[in-house]
Amino acid sequence: MAPTLEDVSLFLGLPLAGHAIGPLDSPAGWERALTQRFHGVFTDAPDPVWEHHGPKYEWLLNFRIQNFRASLTAEQITRSLEAYLMWLFGxxxxxxxxxxxxxxxxxxxxxxxxxxxxxxxxRQRSWGSAVLAATYRGKCNGCQLTSRKPALLGCPLFLQLWSWERFSIGRPDVRVREPIDAMFDVDGIDMPTFGLCWTRLERCFASDQTRKAYTTLNEQFDAYTGVIWQPYMEAAIEARYPGGLSMLCIRDRDYWMTKSKIIFDVFVEEMAQQRVMRQFGLLQLELPPPIENPVPAHIHMLP
Structure with missing residues (x-):
């Protein structure tokens, strides 16, 4: 099993068609240009603060919508959107x-x-394939790091939603506050993505904390037999979203089973769809790679 372009479309609604995102370069003189754009935009917002790698995250928080106190000018809206996009990407x-x-x-x-x-x-970009490529590379790095603080990079939100749809263990107990279709104008364009039930509903976590949760979760996975291979069947969609999914989720469905390489920045990742055919309701003939050599070395050598 693996996250695929289908999952990206249904959870995030990101486009798959478009130009590859990369290679990316840092703009020359970005510090001065950033200061010129944001200086004095809001009277109570400080000028940009940065380190060598880029602008500080805490500075971007000055442009959250809850900080706005009055109607905004066109320039204030533009700069707030720019700050939001930098946060969204990074x-x-x-x-x-x-x-x-x-x-x-x-x-x-x-x-x-x-x-x-x-x-x-x-520029029309393939944001969906870039998110998947970044997540693949992040999983490779996270599994190989030997430091005491390895990180799961890429898009952890996407990976979390993917796992919750397929495994009933290790996920929150969610209860609907109101019917899904009541939240949206189903006759318009504001229909939901498939991952909405995990991101917009009330979370009711257990009040008791589990000690040594990593060991417990591994033990549950060892004995687990309830994998949901195809969570997006018509019956499931109808039950959860009677009004239907957003067209953003299915507009690029022709790309879901592509065998092309996916790109983010300078990283090229392999789309080995023949290894996950069962997720598409098809016969999976190719066996997974042996444990002692899970991914061919030349894949990790790609720039």
Whole structure:
């Protein structure tokens, strides 16, 4: 089993069609340019604060919507959107080991989006495949790190949603506050993605804390036989979303079983769909790689 482009579409609604995201470069003189754009935008917001790697995460928090006290000017809206996009790229979609900063690699993409006057001025990118590639690389790195503080990078939110749909262990107990279809205008475009039930509903976690949870979870997985191979069957969709899923989730379905390589920045990841055919309701003929050599060495040598 593995996360696929189908999962990206259904959970996140990100486009798969478009240009590859990469290679990315830090813009020259980004410190001065960032200061010029954000200086004095809000009277109570400080000028940009940064480290070598990029702008500080805590500085971006000055542009959260809860900090706004009055109607905003066009410039304030633009700069707030730019700050949000830098946070979205650096702290949700493509997380890194730099905890306190946002990578400068994302500044040009955020600036391009907020500077566009029309939609066709924004380069159409394959955001979905980039998120999957970053998550694949993050899992490889996380499994091979030997430090005491290894990190799960890429898009942990996506990986978490993926696991909760397939394994009934290690996930929260969620209870619906109100019917899903009551939250949306199902006749319009604001219909949900499949992962919504895990991100917008009330979470009712157990009040008791489990000691040595890592060991307990491993023991449960060793004995687990209830894998849900295909969580997106029509009956499941109808039960959870009577109004239907957003078109954003299925617009790029022709790409779901692609065998092309997926790219993020300078990383190229293999889409070995023939190893996960059972997730698409098909016969899985190819056996998984042997444990002693789970991934061919040449895959990790790709730039």
């Amino acid at each position: 702290k949700v979609m493509f997380t890194e080991n730099h905890v306190t900063t946002i990578s400068t690699l994302y500044i040009p993409m955020a600036l391009e989006i907020v500077s566009a006057q029309t939609a066709d001025q924004i």
